[in-house]
Amino acid sequence: MRKLETRKEEIVRVAAQLFKEKGYSAVTMRDLAAEMGIKAASLYNHITSKQDILQTIIISLAEEFTEGMNKVIRSEKSSIEKLKKIVQLHVTIASANTNGMASLNTDWMHLEDQLEYYLKLRNDYEQNFLVIIKEGVKNLEIKSKNPEVIMFSMLSTLRSLYLWLPNKEDVSSSDLALHLSEILIEGINK
Amino acid sequence: MRKLETRKEEIVRVAAQLFKEKGYSAVTMRDLAAEMGIKAASLYNHITSKQDILQTIIISLAEEFTEGMNKVIRSEKSSIEKLKKIVQLHVTIASANTNGMASLNTDWMHLEDQLEYYLKLRNDYEQNFLVIIKEGVKNLEIKSKNPEVIMFSMLSTLRSLYLWLPNKEDVSSSDLALHLSEILIEGINK
DNA sequence: GTCTATAACACGATAGAC
DNA sequence: GTCTATCGTGTTATAGAC
Numbered sequence: 001m002r003k004l005e006t007r008k009e010e011i012v013r014v015a016a017q018l019f020k021e022k023g024y025s026a027v028t029m030r031d032l033a034a035e036m037g038i039k040a041a042s043l044y045n046h047i048t049s050k051q052d053i054l055q056t057i058i059i060s061l062a063e064e065f066t067e068g069m070n071k072v073i074r075s076e077k078s079s080i081e082k083l084k085k086i087v088q089l090h091v092t093i094a095s096a097n098t099n100g101m102a103s104l105n106t107d108w109m110h111l112e113d114q115l116e117y118y119l120k121l122r123n124d125y126e127q128n129f130l131v132i133i134k135e136g137v138k139n140l141e142i143k144s145k146n147p148e149v150i151m152f153s154m155l156s157t158l159r160s161l162y163l164w165l166p167n168k169e170d171v172s173s174s175d176l177a178l179h180l181s182e183i184l185i186e187g188i189n190k
Numbered sequence: 191m192r193k194l195e196t197r198k199e200e201i202v203r204v205a206a207q208l209f210k211e212k213g214y215s216a217v218t219m220r221d222l223a224a225e226m227g228i229k230a231a232s233l234y235n236h237i238t239s240k241q242d243i244l245q246t247i248i249i250s251l252a253e254e255f256t257e258g259m260n261k262v263i264r265s266e267k268s269s270i271e272k273l274k275k276i277v278q279l280h281v282t283i284a285s286a287n288t289n290g291m292a293s294l295n296t297d298w299m300h301l302e303d304q305l306e307y308y309l310k311l312r313n314d315y316e317q318n319f320l321v322i323i324k325e326g327v328k329n330l331e332i333k334s335k336n337p338e339v340i341m342f343s344m345l346s347t348l349r350s351l352y353l354w355l356p357n358k359e360d361v362s363s364s365d366l367a368l369h370l371s372e373i374l375i376e377g378i379n380k
Numbered sequence: 381g382t383c384t385a386t387a388a389c390a391c392g393a394t395a396g397a398c
Numbered sequence: 399g400t401c402t403a404t405c406g407t408g409t410t411a412t413a414g415a416c
Contacts, residue, residue, distance in 0.1 A: 007399085022299060025215035029392060041394080042400045050392070080379065106296050109212060142378050146369060148358075153373050156350035157343045164342050179336060183343050187377025188332050189270065197381085219410065232382045234411070 008046045008056075011036065013099075015053045020102035020162075024054055024110045055114050057103045062121045064093055069128050079136030083154070084181045086129065090158035091177040094165055101162030129155065154184050198236045198246075201226065203289075205243045210292035210352075214244055214300045245304050247293045252311045254283055259318050269326030273344070274371045276319065280348035281367040284355055291352030319345065344374050 005013070014035050018027045029050055033040040047053055068089040072082050094101050111118055130151050136142035142150070157180070168176070195203070204225050208217045219240060223230040237243055258279040262272050284291050301308055320341050326332035332340070347370070358366070 023213055023215055023296070025213055026300065028390075030390085038399085039401060040392085041402080044393070045399055106213075110216065136378075140380060143376075143380050145373055145378065149366070149369050150373055150378050152350075152354050153347045153370065156354075157346040160342070160346035160350065164346075168338075176339070179339050180343065183335055183340055183377075185377055185379045186333075187373075187375055187379075188326075188335065188340055189375045189377075190330060190333050218408080220408090228381085229383065230410085231384080231412080235381055240410070 011043060011046055012053055012056050016057050016097070016099035016103060019054075019057070019107060020099045024050075024103065024107040051110075051112055054103060054107060054110060057100045058108055058111060058118060059114055061093065061097065061100050061104045062118055065089070065125055066121050068093070069125055073128055073132070079132055079139055079141045080185060082132050083136070083185065084177075086132075087154075087158065087181045087184065088174075088177045090161055091173050091180065094158075094161040095173045098162045098166050105159055105162065126151065126155070157184065201233060201236055202243055202246050206247050206287070206289035206293060209244075209247070209297060210289045214240075214293065214297040241300075241302055244293060244297060244300060247290045248298055248301060248308060249304055251283065251287065251290050251294045252308055255279070255315055256311050258283070259315055263318055263322070269322055269329055269331045270375060272322045273326070273375065274367075276322075277344075277348065277371045277374065278364075278367045280351055281363050281370065284348075284351040285363045288352045288356050295349055295352065316341065316345070347374065 011032070015027070015032050018031060018035060021027075029040040029043060033043055036043070069086070072085045072089070075082065075085065077085070108118055108122075109115070130147055133142060133147040133150050137144050137147060201222070205217070205222050208221060208225060211217075219230040219233060223233055226233070259276070262275045262279070265272065265275065267275070298305070298308055298312075320337055323332060323337040323340050327334050327337060355366075
């Protein structure tokens with residue numbers, strides 16, 4: 001039996017959609033209330049502030065990525081296999097919450113109390129990503145290109161998935177992850 | 191002899207930097223004026239509105255990309271060579287204006303009068319990009335993967351360059367374009 | 381070309397009735 | 399749990415002096 005959505009969860013879900021369309025700063029509490037069919041003042045029975053909503057959206061996603069990365073690192077796989085697992089991680093999380101991913105990617109700078117924590121999680125994630133690529137180069141699994149450029153290229157694509165996934169609801173998410181892994185790892189040249 | 195920067199150009203340049211840091215909606219005319227060392231009211235002797243600034247930043251960049259793409263299309267090169275030219279185009283434009291690229295990528299939805307025009311330029315650009323990839327598949331130059339996924343992957347990386355370039359001022363922009371082309375086209379697998 | 385002053389309105393958030 | 403009313407502040411933009 002699926003747990004029912006609380007009122008706060010509903011507010012956060014609707015807010016994430018509006019934040020994706022216009023960005024955190026351009027969405028007013030009156031906009032959000034109207035979309036919920038209530039008055040702005042009523043929102044405050046469920047959340048403590050607008051900032052509270054942004055934190056809830058971003059931090060839970062950032063922690064999901066951190067948890068997923070930690071599992072990948074602990075797994076005893078080849079570097080290429082680890083990268084494929086990371087592609088799958090991004091496809092899975094982005095598919096489940098495309099709206100929230102927009103806030104994670106473009107509105108993180110509006111975090112207040114939790115900004116430092118977010119930046120630490122993001123930085124650790126990137127460092128772990130980089131270590132996997134460098135190990136792959138050392139293992140002779142990965143071409144000896146600049147690892148930073150490789151990470152930048154892969155991560156840019158993975159971080160942009162939320163912009164593209166909503167238009168591709170016909171493609172299964174496991175198919176997409178396989179397809180994307182091939183392009184990112186094998187290239188496109190025949 | 192280099193043309194001197196007009197006061198409006200200076201305002202637009204400083205605004206682009208602030209827009210990159212906090213986004214269009216979160217930057218106030220007082221913020222911008224303070225950064226220029228004047229009062230907010232004084233800005234209006236040089237620009238007609240805040241919206242005017244955003245338009246100036248975004249539309250000129252969008253037209254640069256359109257012009258560059260048109261040159262690539264008219265050139266009589268292989269599909270792979272055309273893609274390499276597009277990588278070079280993005281690296282060149284993004285290197286010259288990293289701050290403006292942030293607005294182009296994340297604040298375009300705040301355009302008012304020019305929103306439709308921007309969307310047409312962007313859509314045409316993507317269609318041209320897709321045609322080049324599809325021709326490459328037909329020519330047997332490019333692996334027969336889903337062309338939309340290939341375009342999404344390449345374009346995501348190219349559109350994110352502005353986030354990454356400011357930290358890599360030591361790398362020459364032609365070296366970066368070559369390096370990036372190799373990774374995007376040949377992949378990373380050994 | 382910049383200033384002070386201010387118009388006209390929108391913002392996040394709270395108080396207290398129901 | 400939602401409402402009406404409102405506080406205190408911030409917003410873009412204009413008018414007119416210097």
